[in-house]
Amino acid sequence: MGKEKVQRVRPQLLKGFRDYSPSEQIAREAMLGKVRSAVELMGFLPLQTASLEFAETLLGPHYSSDSLAELFGFTGPDDINMALRYEFTVSLARYVASQPDLALPFRRYQYGNVWRVDKPGPGRFREFMQFDIDIVGTQNLLADAEIIAAMVTIFEHLGVRRFAVRYSSRKLLNGVVEWAGIAPERGPEVMRVIDKLEKQGKDAVLLELGPGREDKSGDKIPGLNLGRTEIAKLEEFLTLAGTQDSDPLAHAQALVGKVEAARVGIEELREIERHLRGMSIEPSEARIDLTIVRGLGYYTGAVFETTLLDLPEFGSVFSGGRYDNLVERFINKPCPGVGSSIGIDRLLAALIELKAVELTTSTSQVIVTTMDRERIGDYLNILHELRQVGIRAEIYSGDTRNLTKQIKYADKVGIPFAVIAGSDEFEAGRVTVKNLVAGRVKGSETADRETWLAAEGIQETIPRSQLIQYLRSRLG
């Protein structure tokens, strides 16, 4: 065995994948902790399902190999086709279908990574974290109200005040489609077009309902080729829906209330609204907005979206709706439900933008420096004492005794305080505490360095016995 030249591997990530550095991960965990405590306050139960599933669980019995490839799907052990989950709903359905004794309604939350072979781009990843809440096994509109309330509560826990949850009803929208004289099976296409209202504007939507249009790059977007009267009626509804009004339902009632589906939708929205008022949720937090549609085909009742008023460009950070039969793919038994989903990474990016999260790079609040190897025992005593009272602390454990380099390390990590002591200090029963944050902010120094440092609170030598008290008062 001669010595061979080692062949190296490039330290790179797959396209669309990322690492979370400590500072990102600290912020993410803090945010996640608040979201979790908000939904647990409301009695949601954590569920964690497997990351890999049978291909037919995720895609149904008749999937194509193309659709499998969109999911990080592959043929795994025992020649079984499997794929990484791309969302949680199917796994929830599988879980519910396999637990005949589960108490219903099942109020569950799940968070974790999901994987999709989307085209990666800025802010678009192939692995990202999602957080879902659902209440399954009930038609009671209290559940719809609870899901909306959960979205409000989460924002409250996150300290975000300027947001708006807006909701409407697919039943009302189906009624509008009927009222416009459009065949019910065309409903989903119509919804998908109307869903573009906020992003593309009314003119674009009307063109797509009719002959189609060209997008900015000149590409042709095909239209639904609806008739003139049909489009006129939809336009009438959209005009009404877009009007800022304290009671949009009264207008909707006047316009389409004679259609049974619309009437039921309007009644349900009134009930959800009453429930929200009962929970002291104001229209400024959650209000009916009849322009809300949600593009996906499977919603059958309430639909909702949530926008950050100061970051409308982020779109809906939290959205969902009511669906009819969760477990249909697995068992022949009705199981209606309602749920909502947050893109955790997008929400985090938004909170960082809003400065609603504190960005820290360090978990340690204090570093105990170790310039004198003979005094390691004393340094370790200090370390132990700090940790015993709950002060997050580390001892410098790198390979240099050079104090300047040790401080440079602490500074780079972002540790706010350094404890410094040599034999002289220990013998005099004293230690020096350096405030690295203050030292970083205030650059200039006067002639009498020591006095200036102490006066500015940057560096002080104090009795060893007062160390804990001194740090505690400064760490708050």
Next chain:
Amino acid sequence: MGKEKVQRVRPQLLKGFRDYSPSEQIAREAMLGKVRSAVELMGFLPLQTASLEFAETLLGPHYSSDSLAELFGFTGPDDINMALRYEFTVSLARYVASQPDLALPFRRYQYGNVWRVDKPGPGRFREFMQFDIDIVGTQNLLADAEIIAAMVTIFEHLGVRRFAVRYSSRKLLNGVVEWAGIAPERGPEVMRVIDKLEKQGKDAVLLELGPGREDKSGDKIPGLNLGRTEIAKLEEFLTLAGTQDSDPLAHAQALVGKVEAARVGIEELREIERHLRGMSIEPSEARIDLTIVRGLGYYTGAVFETTLLDLPEFGSVFSGGRYDNLVERFINKPCPGVGSSIGIDRLLAALIELKAVELTTSTSQVIVTTMDRERIGDYLNILHELRQVGIRAEIYSGDTRNLTKQIKYADKVGIPFAVIAGSDEFEAGRVTVKNLVAGRVKGSETADRETWLAAEGIQETIPRSQLIQYLRSRLG
């Protein structure tokens, strides 16, 4: 489009995969929270790396398709060979290699799922959660002591007292191999055999060092065919190592101290021991045990294992060691480090066995029942009030008005208290609180049901205004 018979999918999990039900997930999150706060108290920084990696990142440049298949590996988008991570160390190395500005030593922790195509069995899964701590970029033995201290601190935070961290040194063991007259390149095989000491006993180990042996099922386990003198020397060391003694290093010094590697190993162990004493960690918590080897080839310094004294059959729940060059696969630059790894799911199983975790099935502490549809507003007021003061609460949001069924739901979920009220109560300004836990434990009832229920604290009707106070005092 005629109506077709829906073809169902069996709601099943892939072999070796599992879901975590709410009660399991509540316990797991609680445990994880304690482990995380323990390591953050020690200044470890969270890192989260991608779940999927290039195949050559995980396996090196010359991997075989067989080794890829052992990792849930596959050819993904853009015809790239990729795999789910099977541990965190390689990803840590990739991260460190790609961050030339990273502050070293880097004290990082990472937890999350890892995937391995092992043969599934009881307690053995193909997806499981691991928790790693490492300090990389340093040769300072303070780092080794910190990793051992982290293991002790984690158990303290988990409320587990009866554990033993035991550690030894690969340098000392290499010295023993040299002293026994065995060629150094045979060291790793020798370590792998000696590692079986605790599980298989000394006789089995001696046979495997020599001609080999038969295992219980009669299968032949090949031996290393070492010479008689070599084996005799190893036996002499193992006898010494197995002796319960307050200072095993003194005996080791006498036996093999003249071999340079052994001498250095002994000195390093003494230094680590001194550091631990400096942190007030007692030998009852972490002690030198020269029988500890760790089977893996890549350790080069300290090695450690952790056993639960009341559950020795669980084996080591937390183990690791020092390694020489983490980033070797990626860049030509030395980066030594030391780390340790916990199998979170195995540890959780152990804690459940030890009754060191509380098993709850519910996040809600209170359910507000809804027997009177006219009073939904009043029920929601109560719900809101409970949540405002931080009492975890839900409103019954299923499809029945039947109170007995609502209570049955609450009982099944495990919610301890139910608030019950109808119009009569509301008009009298009163509500009823039912203690479902007490009601479950105490089965019998006397003739005067009301009095008995109140006396036993199972059901009481109280003024509505005292509800929060009443529940708070009972929820503790």
